[in-house]
Amino acid sequence: MYSFLGCLALLVVGFLIYGKLVDTVFKPTDEPTPAVRINDGVDYIPLPTWKVFMIQLLNIAGLGPIFGALGGALWGPSVYLWIVFGTIFAGGVHDYMSGMISLRENGKSISEVVGKYLGSLMLHIMRLFSVVLLVLVGTVFMTGPANLLAMLTGMDPTMWLLIVLAYYFLATLLPIDTLIARFYPLFGACLLIMAFGIMFAMLTGVGGHTMPELTLQNLHPKDLPIWPLMFITVACGAVSGFHSTQSPLMARCLKSERMARPVFYGAMVAEGVIALVWAAAGVTFYDSTGGLAAAMADVGQNKAVYEICVGFMGYVGSVLAMLGVIACPITSGDTAFRSARLTLADWIGLEQGNKVKRLYLALPLLAVGGLLSQINFTIIWRYFAWTNQTLAMIVLWTGAVYMYRKFKGSKAYLIAAIPATFMSVVTTTYILQAKEGLQLSTSISYPAGFVFAAIFLFLFLRVTVLKKES
Secondary structure, eight states, rough: OOHHHHHHHHHHHHHHHHHHHOOOOHHHOOEEEEEEEESSSSSSSOHHHHHOOOHHHHHTTHHHHHHHHHHHHGGGHHHHHHHHHHHHIIHHHHHHHHHHHHHHTTOOOOHHHHHHHOOOOHHHHHHHHHHHHHHHHHHHHHHHHHHHHHHHOOOOHHHHHHHHHHHHHHHHHSTTTTHHHHHHHHHHHHHHHHHHHHHHHHHTTTGGGGOOOOOSSSOOOTOOOOTTTTHHHHHHOOTTTHHHHHHHHHHHTOSOGGGGGGIIIIIHHHHHHHHHHHHHHHHHHHHHHHHHHHHHHHHHHHHOOOOOHHHHHHHHHHHHHHHHHHHHHHHHHHHHHHHHHHHHHHHTOOSSSHHHHHHHHHHHHHHHHHHHSSSSSSSHTHHHHHHHHHHHHHHHHHHHHHHHHHHTTTSSSSSHHHHHHHHHHHHHHHHHSSSTTTTOOOHHHHHHHHHHHHHHHHHHHHTHHHHHHO
């Protein structure tokens, strides 16, 4: 358990030291925030910091740090290192910057922010990319819980789908403090209680399981390579582009820029802790990566989550597991549609304080989601993990450009440029060799991935540092 406790301590220290460094470089001010200046009573509403934190945590987390961590645990305890260092140096930076830059751009959606700093071409790409991605996320998180509720109750899945869709309609349309701000803190607390309950059970030896110590050995039952597959599989627990679509929602609710670090960077660290717990639970509860793989193949991820919760926490665990696998994806799905509405509104310049104007966007978005829910997403969704990490890469490059422009004469841009370069290697290497990509051999994809990342870095330096020197 020493490896686990050491990694847990690193996450806390990372928030206290590196998170503070990032915040200090950004120089938060006491200027009135968009929530205070605009305050339209719908999307721009000042909320207590603790509530914004809990909503942000649930928005970015859902089942991501659970399913992703269990998938990453198939490679063994080496996944701990990606969760820890990914969270501190990439995910925390990504979430903080996407939230803070949006905060300083009047709460604009991430597509508008990227377009401002990376150019008009990226603006058009990101607008379309973001809306499609968010609708896909909302649709999948609509059908999954509906099917699970149907299995538990015996009711028709279509009926549950309509119920979930009706809730999504209300959550997308109503002011953020009507439903989301009321119930999300409760579900966020359940997510944290579930994680800490499992952690306590593992550390006290409930069930007689032994937590494995850290090893760099590849323990994947199918001997799949760690690089770059693990870095794509574990997204929400380390760095995730989806988070950048959610941070602007909370940027419209913060009362002060000084609360950005605990809300954005802090929520990412909290998610890293949750992912670390579930990665450890995966290799501990089933006693080996082979046992974990067999369980996930036999009963699926939802049932594996249930088995782990019940095995470590009994009846309380079963209740929390049901809340987790049903409520968490729903809370990610509704904010995905809400973010899609705001992205479209920013795109076409449609003011959202008026309920009728919100209907203009909410109805077609949810109608498309309802239609797409009838299609098999197996093939399309295989691309989600890659597109998610690619979005993270784009946002990190955006942060690097922003920091270079705003803090000229310093090397502050390195805070974003370094993880952006790393994620460029990860995403390009993956798509070159993956089954859903070009299926090239590792002898080609590995060096090619580094070449592409070097090109991205050169282009960034060419339009910033090198341009200034010339």
